[in-house]
Amino acid sequence: MEDVEKPIPADDEVLIKLHAATVFTGDCEMRGFKFPISFWLPLRLFIGILRPKRPILGQEFSGVVEAIGKDVTRFAVGDAVFAASGGWGAYAQYICLSEDKPMVHKPENITHEAAATVPTGGLNALHFVRKADLKPGQKILINGAGSSIGTMAVQLAKAAGAEVWAVDCAIKLDMLRAISADHVIDYTREDFTKNDVTFDAILDVVGKSHFSRCLRALTPDGRYLLANPRIIPMLRGVWTNKTSTQKVMFALAGEKLEDVQHLADLLADGTLKPVIDRHFALEDMVAAHRYVETGQKIGNVVITF
Numbered sequence: 001m002e003d004v005e006k007p008i009p010a011d012d013e014v015l016i017k018l019h020a021a022t023v024f025t026g027d028c029e030m031r032g033f034k035f036p037i038s039f040w041l042p043l044r045l046f047i048g049i050l051r052p053k054r055p056i057l058g059q060e061f062s063g064v065v066e067a068i069g070k071d072v073t074r075f076a077v078g079d080a081v082f083a084a085s086g087g088w089g090a091y092a093q094y095i096c097l098s099e100d101k102p103m104v105h106k107p108e109n110i111t112h113e114a115a116a117t118v119p120t121g122g123l124n125a126l127h128f129v130r131k132a133d134l135k136p137g138q139k140i141l142i143n144g145a146g147s148s149i150g151t152m153a154v155q156l157a158k159a160a161g162a163e164v165w166a167v168d169c170a171i172k173l174d175m176l177r178a179i180s181a182d183h184v185i186d187y188t189r190e191d192f193t194k195n196d197v198t199f200d201a202i203l204d205v206v207g208k209s210h211f212s213r214c215l216r217a218l219t220p221d222g223r224y225l226l227a228n229p230r231i232i233p234m235l236r237g238v239w240t241n242k243t244s245t246q247k248v249m250f251a252l253a254g255e256k257l258e259d260v261q262h263l264a265d266l267l268a269d270g271t272l273k274p275v276i277d278r279h280f281a282l283e284d285m286v287a288a289h290r291y292v293e294t295g296q297k298i299g300n301v302v303i304t305f
């Protein structure tokens with residue numbers, strides 16, 4: 001923990017006092033630089049060669065606007081907002097963000113803790129569930145469904161009328177049933193590619209599915225969505241897209257304002273219910289990271305200020 005200068009908003013920025021943020025698995029990977037070797041060089045250039053260019057982690061938050069720059073029109077002092085921070089900066093009591101960023105008003109019936117869990121997992125889930133192009137009754141399998149992205153994807157796929165198969169470890173299966181997954185599979189006991197079910201889409205959140213076996217488990221026009229892609233599956237995906245009627249997709253989600261607003265609307269009307277496992281105070285960030293790194297997190301871990 002360090003004291004840093006309280007940020008001052010530029011003309012197009014708002015200063016937000018944070019109420020809640022999350023520890024996302026991606027934060028731990030960034031902190032520990034735990035990435036496949038093939039991504040080391042581009043990520044070093046992005047994050048910083050010798051040390052992080054932006055030392056405060058934190059990708060999503062909810063809070064209250066404390067001050068605004070003179071050109072700001074979308075927000076006023078006292079507004080409750082939630083946002084994707086653009087990858088950094090949410091592990092702090094204050095953050096400044098341009099009003100053009102993916103930041104929206106928090107629905108009144110949703111707590112700051114719940115709202116903070118939505119931007120990163122929700123934007124990625126929305127992106128991939130849209131790519132899955134599900135028709136009512138079609139089957140989607142979500143691998144790593146107990147994750148931040150997965151819990152949102154299960155609910156978005158259900159809202160699209162799909163039959164949802166959710167794969168994760170045993171301790172997460174009751175939660176997955178509670179958020180309306182139709183079928184749950186414990187990946188430590190069963191390989192979903194060997195159960196003779198054919199899926200219209202497979203969304204792999206954790207990057208641990210077997211490429212060829214997944215293609216065999218898909219319909220002839222099935223969609224294989226890689227939310228956590230590695231180089232070899234990406235290359236194989238490019239080849240599959242050229243030579244087959246099946247589609248492999250791995251482009252990461254953008255952070256669009258209208259998509260965060262769509263997620264806010266789904267939160268407000270109860271379509272999306274964030275799954276929160278544990279809360280940690282900001283001072284206990286180390287314990288929060290350690291907990292997330294155990295892999296035991298069910299849905300989301302929230303930091304409160």
Ligand SMILES: NC(=O)c1ccc[n+]([C@@H]2O[C@H](COP(=O)([O-])OP(=O)(O)OC[C@H]3O[C@@H](n4cnc5c(N)ncnc54)[C@H](OP(=O)(O)O)[C@@H]3O)[C@@H](O)[C@H]2O)c1
Binds near residue numbers: 172
């Ligand atoms: N903006 C971003 O940072 C961003 C964007 C897109 C994707 N991603 C990446 O997407 C990944 C997922 O993120 P997340 O936070 O949503 O995930 P998460 O919360 O870490 O959850 C991953 C889940 O997958 C389960 N799992 C592990 N091995 C499995 C297997 N072989 N089969 C099925 N399930 C398995 C884990 O359960 P166990 O308890 O058994 O481990 C856990 O429940 C991260 O690597 C992240 O970097 C990040």
